[in-house]
Amino acid sequence: MKEKRTSLADIAKIVGVSKATVSFVLNDKGDEFNISKEKQRIIKEKAKELLYVPNYFAKSLRQGKTKTIGLVLADISNPFYAELCKTIQEGLYQNGYNTLIVNTNDDKELEKTLMRELLQRSIDGMIISPSNNIQELIPILHETHIPVVFADRPGDDEADFVGIDNEKEVKKLIKAFSIKPKKLVVLSQHSESILTIEKRIEGTRIVCSTEKIVLVVINLPENQDEINALIKQELDNGADSFLPLNNQVAFKTLAALKKYNVKIPQQVRLISFDDNEAFAYMEPAISALRQPVKHIGTESVDRILDRLKETKVPGKHLLLACEFIARGSH
């Protein structure tokens, strides 16, 4: 079991040629270097027979390129990021790049650690939806010189960014309620501050202030019983509209509403910022803002690929449009 892998040198010795010759042939440069067909055949055959697999590290070390992109995500178990992850991985793969994915759980310290690890692996570039704000990340990013693309959550002005305009989208949403809210409850759930969530709240504040809507912003606890109690309290205080800020929070809100037998959309209205496959099948079906996940993914890949070509252009900020899916809950 522990026999060591066949190396170039092994093949060279057996066939009776030099390592270089073997290297050329196995990298399909045999013709280019005028190596006889016969010898090429023999070498390839032997390589196969000996189950030769090139040592990736020696190769990378020599060439100084790894053909690997690091992908730093907050939570792969959130469908939004799962889809983003999938799209990016596919796009990169089609362009000959591998993806090294790490999951930070929105833990800012862990994020920094993992980013450093990634950097140690000499990745060629990085796509990240950061938990930390950019100031924290700059020192880390400066330890290396690879291109970085921010996806979903922005870095700074000079950095490439692909995402949505959270503030604008949330404003649209509030105006989409079929009955103008008197008292709006905005819900999120996070242990540390997250930029996109803050933007969404910010947008809400602006609209509610000009539209004279009473606004309550709640950061939900972990425990569902506490969540229920919190929501009950708002219900008793006249809350008539709910705006969960991501799909997972939407489920928890819905659970509370269901518990108290609140009729949607008769008694209260609800719109979810962030869609979920299941929303269409619920009773009532949940109206939601669908973010262009796939598009964010493909654009991020395009950005990083551009950067890799050393294109020395200033950072681009790409704001993609969302689609409001009107179902039965608003």
Added chain:
Amino acid sequence: MKEKRTSLADIAKIVGVSKATVSFVLNDKGDEFNISKEKQRIIKEKAKELLYVPNYFAKSLRQGKTKTIGLVLADISNPFYAELCKTIQEGLYQNGYNTLIVNTNDDKELEKTLMRELLQRSIDGMIISPSNNIQELIPILHETHIPVVFADRPGDDEADFVGIDNEKEVKKLIKAFSIKPKKLVVLSQHSESILTIEKRIEGTRIVCSTEKIVLVVINLPENQDEINALIKQELDNGADSFLPLNNQVAFKTLAALKKYNVKIPQQVRLISFDDNEAFAYMEPAISALRQPVKHIGTESVDRILDRLKETKVPGKHLLLACEFIARGSH
């Protein structure tokens, strides 16, 4: 921007010592080699100042270990695999390993290609939930000598496996219907055969045959309209019980049932093999079999870690128990 990274040699030259000394110090072996505190301090300081990051490839090349495990998954956008992915990645990370994740979309050819790529990267081990059956994979696995653990979907008897007993679990499910099915419709959706799904179907056949239940097995098309038509037809033919074989298929089935205003559980009963966060919030809440995803993940990690220690034991097959979540649909 394109200045090259600081290397050990750079630091050695500046401080005026040899590469070896720097290497010792930076690997915290300074004391072991009796290098003076003062020199250690200077070297560490310079390293920090010059933003030294060790070249991972040189290191791996030298040491012949990569501290990386490859993870081959069928579909990260399926919540089941997303959760599995997350658990495995965390477990591995806590043990000092990185995870290289690839997504195969249940495409058998792609799976083979990606596995080869992974192997080229000299990973130390691999965790895989294969789409191909083991015969196809054996030649690839034989190209290398690393330990492999099969998660969710089994390999062969000699290989380590962590998953569930699909046949047994499905039998339990059929007996869980509140009214004994007269005509049971089992639904799946896959372009190529998948071992776990086949086992589930196999189990169903056995029970239905002994229990004299009429059984219809449907492999759903992509298009939802076609799905609706198919299900309508079965409804007209007296189908009274539905058993979708994963959570994504459950949603599509539910959509069809909803379209024809079929009352659950009054007119028909439904149980989903594979749970989903959203099921609890639907009307009625969907009864489902919850697979021990986290447990499968942590056990897979334990298995591979054992293997990495060269423990030369025969393959273990670990069958974990599922939990039936009785909600309102069965």
Added chain:
DNA sequence: TTGAAAGCGCTAACAT
């Protein structure tokens, strides 16, 4: 207490 040097497996410039 520290340095020199070999070598991990590969590629590519340079010889022949």
Added chain:
DNA sequence: ATGTTAGCGCTTTCAA
């Protein structure tokens, strides 16, 4: 048409 050789950056044995 093919071989020789010099590294890529690092670790580690051996020598001083």
